[in-house]
Amino acid sequence: xxxxxxxxxxxxxxxxxxxxxxxxxxxxxxxxxxxxxxxxxxxxxxxxxxxxxxxxxxxxxxxxxxxxxxxxxxxxxxxxxxxxxxxxxxxxxxxx
Numbered sequence: 672x673x674x675x676x677x678x679x680x681x682x683x684x685x686x687x688x689x690x691x692x693x694x695x696x697x698x699x700x701x702x703x704x705x706x707x708x709x710x711x712x713x714x715x716x717x718x719x720x721x722x723x724x725x726x727x728x729x730x731x732x733x734x735x736x737x738x739x740x741x742x743x744x745x746x747x748x749x750x751x752x753x754x755x756x757x758x759x760x761x762x763x764x765x766x767x
Contacts (some may be wrong), residue, residue, distance in 0.1 A: 674698070675695070675698040675721065679698070681694075681696045682753060683697065683708065683712070683753075683754065684752060685696075686747055686749055686750045686754075687709075687712060687743065687747065687750065689712055689715075689716065690706050693712060693715045693716070694712065695724075696711075696715055697712035697715060698711070700714065700715070704736075704737075704757075705755055705758040706757040707740065707754075707755045707757040708742040708754050709743060709744065709750065709754045709756070710736050710737050710740040710756075711736075712740070713735075713736035713737070713739040713740040713743065714725040714732050714733055714736040716739070717735055717736055717739065718732050740756070741756070743755065
């Protein structure tokens with residue numbers, strides 16, 4: 672994936688409320704998730720709340736990130752249009 676320009680990073684930040692650094696890192700990580708920037712951002716978000724999780728935290732982050740990304744797309748106006756899902760396997764919002 673090509674490096675995002677500042678406007679793309681700002682748009683993701685404005686829609687999600689995440690930090691600019693997390694949004695930039697999400698663009699860098701997106702290739703690992705089929706180019707889906709929102710799933711990559713969800714992995715970063717889950718990494719911040721995984722402190723209570725015992726065991727393999729990275730696997731826990733990656734397992735729940737697609738479901739969290741779909742919940743964000745369903746609840747944040749404009750996110751799905753600006754950043755459509757790229758990988759198959761959409762999940763319901765009840766899985767976390």
